[in-house]
Amino acid sequence: MPARRLTAVSPPGALFAALGALALLAPFMTVAANRIVAGEGVGIWTIAAPGAVAGGLATVALALLLGLLPRRPWLRLAGAALGLAGVVWLLGQGTQTLLEGAGDYARVSPAPGFWYLLVILGLLMADALSALSPGPLVRAGLLALALLAGAMVLQSDALAQLSIFREYDGRRAAFATAFWRHLGLAFGSLAVAAAIGFPLGIACHRNTRLRAALLPVLSFLQTIPSLAMFGIMIPLLGWVGDSVPGAAAFGIAGIGFAPAFLALVLYSLLPVVANTVAGLDSTPPAARDAARGMGMTSRQRLWQVELPLGLPVILAGLRIVLVQNIGLAVIAALIGGGGFGTFVFQGLNQTATDLILLGALPTVALALIAAIVMDILVDLTSPTPESHP
Amino acid sequence: MIEIDAITKVYDGTPAVDAVSLTVETGTITAIVGTSGSGKTTLLRMINRLVEPSSGEVRINGEPTTGLPKVTLRRRIGYAIQGHGLFPHHSVARNIGAVPRLLGWPRDEIRARVDELLELFSMPPDAFRDRYPGELSGGQQQRVGVARALASRPDMILMDEPFGALDPIIRTRAQEDLKRIQQALGSTILIVTHDMEEAIQLGDKVAVMDAGKLVQYAAPAEIIAKPATEFVAEMVGGVDRPLKMLSLVPVSEIVEEGAVDGPAIGAETSLRDALSTCLWSGRDALRVEREGRVVGHVTLAAIRARAEAHR
Ligand SMILES: Nc1ncnc2c1ncn2[C@@H]1O[C@H](COP(=O)(O)OP(=O)(O)O)[C@@H](O)[C@H]1O
Ligand SMILES: [Mg+2]
Numbered sequence: 001m002p003a004r005r006l007t008a009v010s011p012p013g014a015l016f017a018a019l020g021a022l023a024l025l026a027p028f029m030t031v032a033a034n035r036i037v038a039g040e041g042v043g044i045w046t047i048a049a050p051g052a053v054a055g056g057l058a059t060v061a062l063a064l065l066l067g068l069l070p071r072r073p074w075l076r077l078a079g080a081a082l083g084l085a086g087v088v089w090l091l092g093q094g095t096q097t098l099l100e101g102a103g104d105y106a107r108v109s110p111a112p113g114f115w116y117l118l119v120i121l122g123l124l125m126a127d128a129l130s131a132l133s134p135g136p137l138v139r140a141g142l143l144a145l146a147l148l149a150g151a152m153v154l155q156s157d158a159l160a161q162l163s164i165f166r167e168y169d170g171r172r173a174a175f176a177t178a179f180w181r182h183l184g185l186a187f188g189s190l191a192v193a194a195a196i197g198f199p200l201g202i203a204c205h206r207n208t209r210l211r212a213a214l215l216p217v218l219s220f221l222q223t224i225p226s227l228a229m230f231g232i233m234i235p236l237l238g239w240v241g242d243s244v245p246g247a248a249a250f251g252i253a254g255i256g257f258a259p260a261f262l263a264l265v266l267y268s269l270l271p272v273v274a275n276t277v278a279g280l281d282s283t284p285p286a287a288r289d290a291a292r293g294m295g296m297t298s299r300q301r302l303w304q305v306e307l308p309l310g311l312p313v314i315l316a317g318l319r320i321v322l323v324q325n326i327g328l329a330v331i332a333a334l335i336g337g338g339g340f341g342t343f344v345f346q347g348l349n350q351t352a353t354d355l356i357l358l359g360a361l362p363t364v365a366l367a368l369i370a371a372i373v374m375d376i377l378v379d380l381t382s383p384t385p386e387s388h389p
Numbered sequence: 390m391i392e393i394d395a396i397t398k399v400y401d402g403t404p405a406v407d408a409v410s411l412t413v414e415t416g417t418i419t420a421i422v423g424t425s426g427s428g429k430t431t432l433l434r435m436i437n438r439l440v441e442p443s444s445g446e447v448r449i450n451g452e453p454t455t456g457l458p459k460v461t462l463r464r465r466i467g468y469a470i471q472g473h474g475l476f477p478h479h480s481v482a483r484n485i486g487a488v489p490r491l492l493g494w495p496r497d498e499i500r501a502r503v504d505e506l507l508e509l510f511s512m513p514p515d516a517f518r519d520r521y522p523g524e525l526s527g528g529q530q531q532r533v534g535v536a537r538a539l540a541s542r543p544d545m546i547l548m549d550e551p552f553g554a555l556d557p558i559i560r561t562r563a564q565e566d567l568k569r570i571q572q573a574l575g576s577t578i579l580i581v582t583h584d585m586e587e588a589i590q591l592g593d594k595v596a597v598m599d600a601g602k603l604v605q606y607a608a609p610a611e612i613i614a615k616p617a618t619e620f621v622a623e624m625v626g627g628v629d630r631p632l633k634m635l636s637l638v639p640v641s642e643i644v645e646e647g648a649v650d651g652p653a654i655g656a657e658t659s660l661r662d663a664l665s666t667c668l669w670s671g672r673d674a675l676r677v678e679r680e681g682r683v684v685g686h687v688t689l690a691a692i693r694a695r696a697e698a699h700r
Contacts, residue, residue, distance in 0.1 A: 287476050293437060293474075294537075295461070300491070308478050309476075
């Protein structure tokens with residue numbers, strides 16, 4: 001077995017290498033005369049001076065080659081990180097070179113070739129990480145490193161002339177507002193859903209009839225398409241705002257933050273309640289029986305046995321909700337909810353791709369970070385060490 | 390003393406336990422034995438009110454168990470179950486200390502008690518205290534489960550097939566441990582088992598259950614010698630090996646010095662016959678003679694020890 005492994009090549013690594021080579025054929029960047037018109041693709045070979053291109057490509061090639069190693073995941077991880085750095089550096093080089101003499105309104109953006117490489121190297125990294133299966137604290141450290149690297153790239157001037165940052169330049173204040181709005185929508189609705197959902201879940205866990213009645217209703221809410229849900233909120237909250245005294249003063253109206261928030265809360269209830277029930281149910285029956293038999297009250301059983309044992313499942317529910325709501329909050333912009341969706345829909349109206357990306361990319365990053373952080377929390381709360389020696 | 394008085398549990402019109410009455414003396418082990426589904430678990434769980442009886446009552450030292458809040462009652466009675474039921478997220482020490490903690494013992498007293506119990510079960514405290522159940526072998530988990538039941542020094546302990554999941558060798562050892570510990574502490578133990586050998590090995594008395602009814606309640610030797618029904622005889626059938634062995638061994642092999650009063654038996658009599666003479670005459674020692682001369686005596690305990698040696 002070990003002998004065979006020594007000679008073999010990592011199958012995902014081979015796939016990534018092949019895809020990476022193909023990605024080099026796609027245009028790496030585009031140059032456009034202004035922010036609206038479609039750009040012209042530029043192959044990676046010509047985005048910058050041959051020396052610079054060769055240097056950047058060398059890191060990518062090294063990353064893909066290291067990815068072929070069947071073992072040594074740390075080396076594969078380091079290779080992928082180096083490759084990513086190289087790709088971003090190439091983007092910076094390309095931005096400078098392509099903008100030279102292209103006119104004041106000219107815009108350069110990353111093209112499919114760039115995104116392919118980004119995704120392939122990202123997958124390579126994920127593959128190496130899953131082989132390493134690092135503990136939660138190491139993962140937290142790696143995430144912090146990645147965030148730091150990202151922040152440094154954004155702070156530096158290397159990419160400042162890229163079209164998406166030009167869009168950002170004109171909207172700094174709006175971006176900050178949208179950021180906080182987005183967080184407010186996603187985390188606020190999560191908090192409210194948790195505050196309602198935990199007690200409901202505990203009640204459903206104890207009372208099978210309540211469970212049988214409530215879960216189908218929540219499932220139904222979950223199946224309403226998001227656009228329809230936001231649409232329903234408009235007349236509903238509009239009516240509340242108009243007819244309940246004082247409601248309007250709290251900002252309750254058919255359009256704006258309130259209906260978007262409420263829709264997200266409704267979407268969140270099923271995962272929170274269902275995972276709370278599942279988490280509490282996951283206590284081994286013998287442990288529950290022993291807890292009862294030794295004279296624990298039902299409250300003691302809940303706090304000392306069922307909740308701690310169910311916490312990872314319950315947190316997994318919150319993870320689903322958080323990631324889901326970060327995504328759904330984009331659509332909230334349609335009913336004036338604010339958030340990053342504002343840029344997405346403005347961009348769609350103006351056919352300004354980079355404005356769309358200004359809304360979409362931070363949303364993706366936020367969802368990714370939230371998912372990783374929640375996974376770390378789930379692991380940290382796992383109550384039992386690996387079983388059996 | 391536990392008095393179980395005409396206790397019945399009916400599920401969907403069928404009695405799972407049918408008017409069972411029995412009295413358990415303080416400081417003894419009573420083994421409840423029967424086939425699967427005969428109502429043993431239900432009977433046991435009605436004592437600490439995990440199951441409420443349909444009729445009848447249980448009295449502990451004369452007090453009906455319904456006179457106390459359930460939680461208080463349960464904290465006074467040790468409870469160990471098959472599959473141990475340890476809390477996977479708590480260390481061994483925390484598992485064992487669970488009931489003392491519920492009872493509000495001071496921390497250092499709990500710690501001392503946990504170490505004492507780990508010693509008692511031959512698990513060095515320094516090595517085991519901070520481990521998690523998932524890091525123990527099956528036998529160790531089961532011992533921790535039993536230690537947890539003993540932790541608050543309850544006068545009474547209920548055990549539902551505590552050794553059911555253990556392989557035969559570890560099982561014998563666990564049974565010996567339990568017997569030794571019970572003798573040291575003087576606790577009253579009710580243990581459920583489906584294994585007649587285990588019942589006979591452990592029990593001062595054996596209660597045989599069949600289809601919800603108590604069919605015989607007697608000392609092990611009597612259960613073997615005089616099974617009350619076909620069913621008991623069948624269950625004992627599986628354990629006739631020791632008896633067969635006894636019938637092959639002459640009294641002279643285990644004779645002890647010193648004469649006793651009462652009827653005499655010959656030195657070449659089989660242990661099996663000596664055993665039944667003991668049971669018939671109600672004596673626990675018999676005079677042994679050879680050709681009219683007293684050569685010593687033989688005790689019921691010695692016969693039993695010999696029978697157990699052949700298991
Ligand atoms: N909660 C319950 N509901 C319905 N029937 C039960 C329940 N508990 C036990 N029984 C039935 O009662 C009978 C005795 O069960 P039990 O006491 O568990 O037997 P044992 O422990 O001897 O195997 C079985 O037929 C079982 O199916
Ligand atoms: Mg049972």
